[in-house]
Amino acid sequence: MQANQKDLGAGLLFTSIGLFFALGAVFGLPIGSASSMGAGYFPLWLGVILTCFGLGIFIKGFRTAPEDIGTVPWRGALLLLGAILFFALAVDTLGALPALAGCCFLAAISPNDATWKSAAAITVALTAFCVAVFIYALGLPYPMIGPWLGGR
Amino acid sequence: MEFVDHLALGLSTALQVENIFYCFIGVLLGTFIGVLPGLGPTATIAMLLPITYYLSPTASLIMLAGIYYGSQYGGSTTAILMNLPGEVSSSVTAIDGYQMARKGQAGKALAIAAIGSFVAGTFATFVIALAALPLSAVALSFGSTEYFALIVLGIVASTALAHGSVVRGMAMIVTGMLFGLVGADTDSGTFRYILGMIQLSDGLDTVAVALGIFGISEILRNLETSGSEGPVTTAKITSLMPSKEDLKESAGPIVRGSLLGAVMGVLPGGGSIISAFSSYALEKKLSKHPERFGHGAIAGVAAPESANNAGAQTSFIPMLTLGIPPNALMALMAGALMIQGITPGPNVVRDQPELFWGVIASMWIGNVMLVILNLPLVGLWVALLKIPYRMLLPAIVIFSTMGVYTVNNSAFDLYVLLLFGVLGYTFRKLGCEVAPFLIGFVLSGLLETHFRRALVFSGGDMMTFLDHPISAGILAVTALIILAVAVPAISRTRKEAFAESED
Amino acid sequence: MSQAGFLISRRSVIAGMAAGSAAAMVAGSAFAQQWPTRPVTMLVPFGPGASNDIFTRQLSEVLSRSLGQPFVVENRPGAGGFTGALSVSQSPADGYRFLEMPSSVVAFKKVMGVNLDPLVDLTPVAQLATSPGGMVVPASLPVSSVKEFIDFANGRSQDTFYGYVGVGATQHQMAEKFRKITGVKLKGVNYQSAAEATTDLIAGRLHVQFSTIAGVRGQLDAGQLKLLAYTNDNFTPDSPKAPTMAEAGIDGMQGSQVWWGVFGPKGLSKELTDQMNAAINKALDDAAFIAVLAKSGAIPAQKSADGFIDTIKQEAHLVDEFVAFTGTTPK
Numbered sequence: 001m002q003a004n005q006k007d008l009g010a011g012l013l014f015t016s017i018g019l020f021f022a023l024g025a026v027f028g029l030p031i032g033s034a035s036s037m038g039a040g041y042f043p044l045w046l047g048v049i050l051t052c053f054g055l056g057i058f059i060k061g062f063r064t065a066p067e068d069i070g071t072v073p074w075r076g077a078l079l080l081l082g083a084i085l086f087f088a089l090a091v092d093t094l095g096a097l098p099a100l101a102g103c104c105f106l107a108a109i110s111p112n113d114a115t116w117k118s119a120a121a122i123t124v125a126l127t128a129f130c131v132a133v134f135i136y137a138l139g140l141p142y143p144m145i146g147p148w149l150g151g152r
Numbered sequence: 153m154e155f156v157d158h159l160a161l162g163l164s165t166a167l168q169v170e171n172i173f174y175c176f177i178g179v180l181l182g183t184f185i186g187v188l189p190g191l192g193p194t195a196t197i198a199m200l201l202p203i204t205y206y207l208s209p210t211a212s213l214i215m216l217a218g219i220y221y222g223s224q225y226g227g228s229t230t231a232i233l234m235n236l237p238g239e240v241s242s243s244v245t246a247i248d249g250y251q252m253a254r255k256g257q258a259g260k261a262l263a264i265a266a267i268g269s270f271v272a273g274t275f276a277t278f279v280i281a282l283a284a285l286p287l288s289a290v291a292l293s294f295g296s297t298e299y300f301a302l303i304v305l306g307i308v309a310s311t312a313l314a315h316g317s318v319v320r321g322m323a324m325i326v327t328g329m330l331f332g333l334v335g336a337d338t339d340s341g342t343f344r345y346i347l348g349m350i351q352l353s354d355g356l357d358t359v360a361v362a363l364g365i366f367g368i369s370e371i372l373r374n375l376e377t378s379g380s381e382g383p384v385t386t387a388k389i390t391s392l393m394p395s396k397e398d399l400k401e402s403a404g405p406i407v408r409g410s411l412l413g414a415v416m417g418v419l420p421g422g423g424s425i426i427s428a429f430s431s432y433a434l435e436k437k438l439s440k441h442p443e444r445f446g447h448g449a450i451a452g453v454a455a456p457e458s459a460n461n462a463g464a465q466t467s468f469i470p471m472l473t474l475g476i477p478p479n480a481l482m483a484l485m486a487g488a489l490m491i492q493g494i495t496p497g498p499n500v501v502r503d504q505p506e507l508f509w510g511v512i513a514s515m516w517i518g519n520v521m522l523v524i525l526n527l528p529l530v531g532l533w534v535a536l537l538k539i540p541y542r543m544l545l546p547a548i549v550i551f552s553t554m555g556v557y558t559v560n561n562s563a564f565d566l567y568v569l570l571l572f573g574v575l576g577y578t579f580r581k582l583g584c585e586v587a588p589f590l591i592g593f594v595l596s597g598l599l600e601t602h603f604r605r606a607l608v609f610s611g612g613d614m615m616t617f618l619d620h621p622i623s624a625g626i627l628a629v630t631a632l633i634i635l636a637v638a639v640p641a642i643s644r645t646r647k648e649a650f651a652e653s654e655d
Numbered sequence: 656m657s658q659a660g661f662l663i664s665r666r667s668v669i670a671g672m673a674a675g676s677a678a679a680m681v682a683g684s685a686f687a688q689q690w691p692t693r694p695v696t697m698l699v700p701f702g703p704g705a706s707n708d709i710f711t712r713q714l715s716e717v718l719s720r721s722l723g724q725p726f727v728v729e730n731r732p733g734a735g736g737f738t739g740a741l742s743v744s745q746s747p748a749d750g751y752r753f754l755e756m757p758s759s760v761v762a763f764k765k766v767m768g769v770n771l772d773p774l775v776d777l778t779p780v781a782q783l784a785t786s787p788g789g790m791v792v793p794a795s796l797p798v799s800s801v802k803e804f805i806d807f808a809n810g811r812s813q814d815t816f817y818g819y820v821g822v823g824a825t826q827h828q829m830a831e832k833f834r835k836i837t838g839v840k841l842k843g844v845n846y847q848s849a850a851e852a853t854t855d856l857i858a859g860r861l862h863v864q865f866s867t868i869a870g871v872r873g874q875l876d877a878g879q880l881k882l883l884a885y886t887n888d889n890f891t892p893d894s895p896k897a898p899t900m901a902e903a904g905i906d907g908m909q910g911s912q913v914w915w916g917v918f919g920p921k922g923l924s925k926e927l928t929d930q931m932n933a934a935i936n937k938a939l940d941d942a943a944f945i946a947v948l949a950k951s952g953a954i955p956a957q958k959s960a961d962g963f964i965d966t967i968k969q970e971a972h973l974v975d976e977f978v979a980f981t982g983t984t985p986k
Contacts, residue, residue, distance in 0.1 A: 010582035014323050021330045024345055035612035039337040039344055042600045046330050053323035069581045076375035077577075080549065081570055084368075087553050088566035100550065107549035111375060111542040122546050133188070134554055139199060141696055141727040142561075147747075198703030198730065202716045205943065292858040338847050341767075341822035350769060353734040474857065475873030476850045480702045483850075487709035490950040491943075497873015561731045562738070601847065608844055609860060611814065 004061040005068045011058025015051050022047025079110035095146030096135060101127045158509045159281055165510030166517050171214050174207065178215035179518045182222020183525060186238065187230060188551055193223040195558060197484045201491070209492040210507045214514040216485050217468070221273065221515065224464040225522050228265045228457055229533055233258055234548050236367040238555065240594050241428040241460040243362055247587050248445060248452030250370075255448050259392030259534045264402050264450055265457040266526045267394075272410040272458035273519035276465035279414045280472075280512050285501075287418045287466070288473040294419050296605040297616055301623035302419070303599045305630045306426040309433040310591040316446075320584045328592025329599075331356060338601045351564040360556045360568040361593060365586045367552050368573025371545060373580065392530055394450070402454035405435045409458030417463030418470065425594055431459035446585075465515055472508060473498060690930060691724040696752045697917075700739025702732040706869050706951050707915050710783060711755040713947045717938040735759065735821060737769050744776040746920040750927040753780065754918040758825055761970045765978050766823030773967055778923035781935040782963040784953035785914040786867045788829045788886040789897065793859045794879050801884050801903040804863065805839045814842045818852035818861040821845070828977045829865035829886060829911045833900075835980050836907050856880065867913050868894055868952030886911040891949050910973055914956065916963055932960050 021043045025031065029040030083106035090099035104126045108119035134140050165171060185196050197216050204212030224241075231242040232249035245265065252261040279287070294302075311321055334345045335355030346352035394402070409431040416427035435455040436445045445452050470476050475497030477483035486496040494504060501508045536544070556569045576586050610616035618624045697715050699708045708730065715726035731739035736756060740763070743754035754777065763771045773779060790801065798804045808815040819827040822845060834841045844861065846852040849870050855861045856871075857879050864871075868890065874880040875895050882897040887909040900908040917935060919928060938944055939955040948955060958966070977983070 006581075006583040010320065010323075010579075010584055013578065013582065014327065017327055017330065021333075021345065029342065029344060030340075035607060035614065037339075037600075037604055037607075039340055039342040042596070043330060043333050043344065046326055046333075046596075050323060050326045050330065053319060053326065057319065057323065071376060072581070073372070073375040077372055080368075080371060080375065080545075081574070083546075083549055084553050084566055084570050084573075087550075087557070088563040088570075091557065092563055100554075103553055104546050104550050107546035108542075111545060114542050118543070119546075122543055126546055126550055130550060130554060134558070138196070139727070140558060141694070141729045194703050195730075198708065198712070198728070201703075201709070201712050205713075205716070292854060295855060295858065295860045339845055341845075350734050351738060353737075354732070470850075470854075474854070474879075475877070476853050476857075478850050480705075483705065484703050484709075487706075487712075490709065491713065491947055493946055493950065495873050495876060495950060498877035498879060499873065560733060560738075561729060562733065605844060608842070609816065 004064045004066055007057050007061030007064060007067075009069060011054050011056070011061055014054030014057060016054075018047045018050030018052075018054055020047070022051060073112075076110040076112065079106050083107040083110070090146070091142065093146050093148045095144050095149060096142040097127070097131065097144045098146070098149070100130050104130075155282060158505070159513065161506055162281070162509030162511075162513030165210060165506045166214065166513035170208070171211050171510065171514060172517065174211045174215035175218050175514045175518050176521055178218020179222035179225075179521050179525065182219040182224075183226040183522065183529075185219070186223035186226020186228075188238075188555065193220050194481045194484065196223075197481060201484060201488060204488045205491050209489060209494055209504070210510045212488050212492065213485060213507065213511050214518075216488055217511055217515060218518045220481060220485075221461065221464050221518060222522060224461055225266070225269050225526065228269075228453075228460075229262060230551075232261045232265065232453070233533060233537060234367070234544075235370040236548065236552060237362050238359070240358060240362060240425055240590060241456070241463075243366060243587060243590050244428045244432050244456040245453055245460070246366060247432070248447075248449050251446065251448035252450070252453065253537070257448065258537060259530050260394045260398060260450065261453050262530045262533060263392065263527060264394050264398065264454050266523055266530070267399075268402065268406045268409065268454045268458040269461040270519050270523040271406050272413060272460075272462035273465060273522070274516060275410040276414045276417070276462040277512060277516040277519070279462075279466060280469060280515075281509070284469050284473050284512075287415075287469050290415075291418050291470045291474065293622065295620075296602040296609065297620045297623045298626070299419070300599065300602040300606050301617060301626035301630070302426065303595050303602065305626050305633075306430055307592070307595055307599070308630050308633055309430045310588055310595075311433075316583065316585055321588045324579070324584050324586070324588040325592035328589035328594075329596035330592075331361070331589075332593040332596035333600065335597075338597070339604050349564075351562065355597065356568050356572075356593075357556070357559060357562075357565045358594065359559050360565040361572045362590055363552045363556055364569040364572030365576035365579075365589060367548065368569060369576030369580055369586065371548060372573065372577040374541060374545070392534060398450050402450055404438075405431070405451040405455035406458045408434060408438075409455035410462045413459030413462030414466045416459075417466035427459040427463045428456040429591055431455040468511075468515075471496065472500060472511075475500070690750050690927060691722055693751065694725045694727050695722075695750070696727050696729050698729050698731055698739050698743050698752065698754050700731055700733070700736035700754065700756060703730050706867070707755055707757050710915060710948065710951070710953075713944050714755070714783065714935070714938055717941045717944050718934055721937060722934055734769070735763075735767060737763055737767065737771060740771055740777070740918075743918065744771060744921050748778070748920040748923040748927075750919070750923065750931065752920060753931065755783070756916065756918060758912075758914045758916075758970050759821075759823075760916075760918070761967060761974050762823045765971070765974045766983055773918060774964065774971075776921050777918040778921065778928055779963045779967055780917045780919050780923070780928050780960055781932040782956040782958045782966055783915040783917060783935065783939070784948050785889055785912050785956050786869065786951065786953040787888075787890050787899075787912045788826070788865045788908075789868050789871070789952075790833070790863060790883045790885075790900075791856065791866055791871050791875070791880050792863050792883060793856055793861075794881055795859050796862060796881070798883070799881070801898075801900065801905060804883060805837055808839050808841060808862070811840075815840060815862045816844050816860070817841050817863045817865070818844050818846055818856060819864070820847070820849050820852055823974070823977065823983060825911070825913050826865045828973065829908070830863075831977060831981050832908060832911055832973075833865065833905070836905060865911075869950070872950070872952060889954065891952060891954050893949065894952055910969060913953075914966060914970075915953070916966075928960050 025040035025044035030038030031040045032038030083103045087099045087103035105123040108122045227238045227242040228245045230236040231246035235246050235250040237243035237246045249261045336353045412431045413427045435451045436442045470478050471482045477486045489496045556565050697711050699711050712728050715728050718726040746752040760773045763769050798807045817830045856864050882895050884903045885899045888899050936957040939957050
């Protein structure tokens with residue numbers, strides 16, 4: 001593509017966030033007036049301002065030197081985000097121990113140069129460290145084994 | 153002189169073996185929870201509250217205060233080493249601190265943060281001892297009208313946080329402001345943009361947003377390059393301690409940061425947040441090399457760290473002199489006093505002078521302990537960076553995750569962490585810096601609340617902002633900044649923006 | 656990892672500090688029983704530092720000693736307490752998870768419009784304490800009684816402001832009820848935190864506030880604020896002197912007060928409810944716990960679970976009234 005992808009992308013992103021908030025205010029919130037502002041007054045005008053910024057940056061994208069956004073590390077990103085997601089889903093159901101271990105492991109295999117063996121070793125060490133610090137030393141009240149695995 | 157008597161009484165109390173011991177435990181504990189991102193001093197103090205029942209009131213307050221400013225101290229460590237700010241104020245430190253770490257100057261950054269914090273802590277201790285009572289009058293004179301003006305000044309100043317395109321920086325502030333409005337509207341209680349999720353009714357959690365937009369997005373960026381050498385370790389680690397020139401360069405920022413932080417820390421309604429980044433903005437304006445900011449300027453670490461620490465200490469003033477705890481943490485300390493049978497309030501100074509002055513003197517002793525404790529640790533923290541990134545990464549991920557989860561014990565906040573991690577990464581991919589976003593995020597709710605409340609008081613009359621002398625003065629300063637600085641700054645930074653493509 | 660050395664020293668430090676309470680805990684586990692056999696969670700649906708958080712921590716300390724199992728406080732703030740309350744409501748009713756919540760629990764359904772009724776979705780276990788509301792004005796305000804205040808407010812050309820924290824919160828209810836009964840000209844200003852409201856009250860930007868004595872005790876003692884009246888006579892003996900609203904000639908404010916109570920999950924058995932109720936009522940005899948309550952101007956309420964249910968029903972009635980005359984609609 002000829003245009004500056006960074007400008008186009010940023011412009012689109014700002015415009016859509018701006019429109020989301022502005023339209024959300026128009027259709028769902030009382031706007032009011034400057035001297036007696038409703039809940040929608042601030043977000044409406046901020047949204048409009050952001051939309052203008054976004055459009056400006058978008059248009060600028062056709063005039064500036066082409067520039068692309070580079071690579072995205074899909075495999076690593078999915079594993080990393082999956083690690084946090086796993087913790088969020090597991091901590092209240094499977095318990096703190098499986099949540100910590102699963103999260104550590106998924107995060108540990110996310111870099112391209114990670115090996116299964118070292119990931120497993122890191123998982124064991126880090127989980128033990130977290131359990132020692134958070135559960136025992138700091139006494140945070142999370143059950144180690146959750147209700148789905150027969151704990152409480 | 154009265155001041156000398158007070159200080160003597162304070163020192164003799166604080167230097168009792170029991171009090172020194174608990175002061176040490178406090179700062180030690182504080183340093184550690186500060187280093188673990190997310191797990192804040194509030195949660196720790198809450199857990200220790202019942203234990204304080206077995207201590208003397210003075211010892212318990214000294215320990216809890218130590219945890220608080222110790223954690224402020226420790227909080228900059230992960231911000232500098234891994235771009236993981238545990239709270240908003242250390243996100244300012246992260247901007248240049250992390251860049252220094254990437255250049256192999258992590259030791260220098262940590263050391264200057266420790267030194268700056270120590271100077272600021274010492275300064276703030278004397279401010280409290282000398283001027284706690286007059287400063288409490290300042291806190292009282294700030295109503296919504298004045299806070300509104302102050303926040304406007306803060307937002308104007310925060311455009312200086314961006315070191316690339318000014319337009320992108322402003323767009324990021326506005327984006328942050330919009331996300332900061334999610335949740336129940338304070339004035340009417342109307343829910344805004346919660347998309348049916350009741351967990352959002354109190355707004356997006358600040359720690360989750362900060363760690364997501366800084367920390368997670370940074371990890372995602374690092375995954376792009378993940379060879380076994382992480383990006384942090386690629387640069388050779390240079391000397392651990394700051395050189396004479398570094399110290400000379402930091403002296404001014406530390407002094408100005410301490411001053412700004414000490415004054416603004418007294419204002420409970422957002423003063424402490426604004427102080428860290430306005431001191432950063434101030435230094436950037438004053439600097440002969442503003443272009444270095446954002447790329448590892450040592451003043452960009454020294455100033456906000458000093459402001460942050462001075463503010464952390466002077467924020468005790470409203471609680472100690474007016475009995476008004478400005479935040480949850482101070483409320484817990486007030487609670488600790490209540491457990492001991494002491495009513496927190498203005499009478500504490502009169503009825504319990506050894507408690508009041510003892511706690512103040514202990515802050516200085518605590519600061520000495522912190523600097524003794526932290527300077528040797530610098531080597532240890534820097535050594536952590538020698539661990540291959542593939543091993544460091546899971547640790548960063550798990551600490552961020554636990555950190556966010558422990559704030560509210562809420563898995564929902566982890567989804568917020570994820571969302572803002574992705575959003576932050578996207579923004580950075582598109583050439584937008586994330587620091588202005590966070591400032592807008594924290595300030596927009598305050599701005600709106602104070603604006604609307606000021607108008608309720610004035611019956612809808614906009615002139616109220618000019619009728620109040622303090623707010624009129626602040627707004628005049630703001631207008632001057634815009635007029636005098638913004639125009640050349642825009643043209644200058646535009647040139648920079650074209651000169652650099654990637655930060 | 657290289658942090659190990661510090662970890663050890665820190666853990667032993669914590670262990671050392673905890674030793675005091677642990678020793679007390681062992682000594683206190685006198686009577687044997689089926690429940691509890693493992694740690695019990697006391698959930699506070701607000702952040703640390705709120706007055707009910709401090710109450711709960713002290714209560715948990717006493718219960719840990721008397722029942723021989725640690726009672727652990729967990730803070731789960733969010734949505735005015737709804738997030739935490741909902742989590743307890745949905746927990747298994749096994750007696751290992753309880754909620755501590757002030758009277759605002761009643762406002763969930765009626766003011767916030769979220770679906771949680773304390774009588775249906777939770778099991779009321781015991782009332783902890785009550786505290787009357789105090790009508791507080793800045794020291795600089797030239798009034799010394801409720802009557803003078805009403806005259807002052809009605810005789811002014813400018814607005815007279817009262818502060819409250821949170822729409823529909825008890826303070827808001829009290830102020831609106833006072834306005835309704837007396838017909839005085841008042842305008843409400845909403846605050847995010849009690850600290851902000853108290854600052855504006857001391858500085859004189861607000862003219863009156865209905866507050867628990869706990870929140871303003873220090874300022875009252877120092878003469879920065881004046882107490883004009885209590886909503887009822889249910890206050891601790893060492894509280895600052897002031898007439899009740901009824902004595903000041905205002906009728907109908909007696910029921911307005913703040914209370915704190917403990918709830919179990921939906922469907923908690925009568926047996927467990929009674930055991931916990933008994934344990935809490937016994938804890939309310941503990942001198943240290945009473946002292947913490949008293950410092951907050953709260954007095955212990957040793958009631959049966961049924962008595963607590965009656966209190967909740969009365970509160971529900973008051974909230975209905977508030978909703979009716981302010982025209983508040985659930986969000």
